[in-house]
Amino acid sequence: MRHCSVQVRGLLTRDELERYNGLMEVGSYLEEQGRHDLAYIVQKEVDRLVQPGIERLKEKGRQRDRADEAYMREHGMLDEPDDDDDD
Numbered sequence: 510m511r512h513c514s515v516q517v518r519g520l521l522t523r524d525e526l527e528r529y530n531g532l533m534e535v536g537s538y539l540e541e542q543g544r545h546d547l548a549y550i551v552q553k554e555v556d557r558l559v560q561p562g563i564e565r566l567k568e569k570g571r572q573r574d575r576a577d578e579a580y581m582r583e584h585g586m587l588d589e590p591d592d593d594d595d596d
Contacts, residue, residue, distance in 0.1 A: 512533065518559075520569075528558060529559065536548045539551060
C-alpha cells in the first residue's frame with residue numbers, strides 16, 4: 510500500500526483520516542495474505558479519499574504564492590507588469 514504524504518495527511522479531516530487509517534490497515538492485511546487483487550481495489554479507494562487533502566495542499570501553496578507576490582510588490586522587489594507592450 511502506498512501512503513500519501515505527511516502534508517496531505519495533516520490536511521485531512523478527522524473522519525477522512527480515520528477512514529484512511531482503516532483502509533491502510535485493511536490493505537496491508539490483504540497484501541500480507543497475498544491478495545494483491547483486493548489490495549489494489551483498496552488502494553484505489555485510498556487514492557480517491559486523499560484527493561480533498563491534495564486539493565487543500567495545492568490551495569495553501571497558491572495562497573502562499575499570492576502572499577509572497579504581494580509582499581514582493583509592496584517592498585519593490587517585483588516589477589509591476591507592463592501594460593504598454595504595443596511596440
